[in-house]
Amino acid sequence: MRELVATDDFNKLPEKYRDRARAIKARVAEIDGLMKPCDASDTRAAVLRMAGQFRDQPEIDHAEMAGEFLAACRDLPTWAVSEAASDFLAGRVDNHTGQFMPTCAEFAKRARAIMTPFLSERAALRTEASKLIDRAREDHKRHLIEMERQDPAVRKRVAALAEAATAGAAKRQGLPRIAMNQAEQKRIDALKRPRQEISKVEQTKIVKGRS
16 A cells, blocks of 8 residues: 555545545556566467468568567566457457568557556556545545534624625715816817728729729
């Protein structure tokens, strides 16, 4: 658990978050178990399955090919190697003609693509575990705020503030409009510049073409 959630943080978590941390730990352990590297014999078995159905790549050296497959698959789990071989044999791999033996790089790439959903899930679970303490703190803050809102004194104070704000808005809306005297109005009117109306019709291509 310590690699996912620090012991001090785990001890501070409410019980529901502890349960979630335990569930995350169990699932991560399952995925880690799935990622155990295969034995060399598993890779040989997969290669032999495909070699019985596909043609050899031109000028292939079988001993060298076997060594490259073992190197490419040494960190891959048995089930991913087996699934990758099945995908090639069943024609489920894009851009593979189904005639020639796949290269070690093509094969390893397919196996890793099969593993991707599990690796992504594990990464997401680790991220969730690292944020459990933050989620617990936020929940605690929301709980305190809700408790404060239920306090009769707080509710009374909020209602008074709302009433005062409403009354102030109504008072501002009822203020009389201040009228200008005639001399002030004439001075402002004199400063206004009349807008010159320019017809756009004379500027069109059709009118210009007639002139």
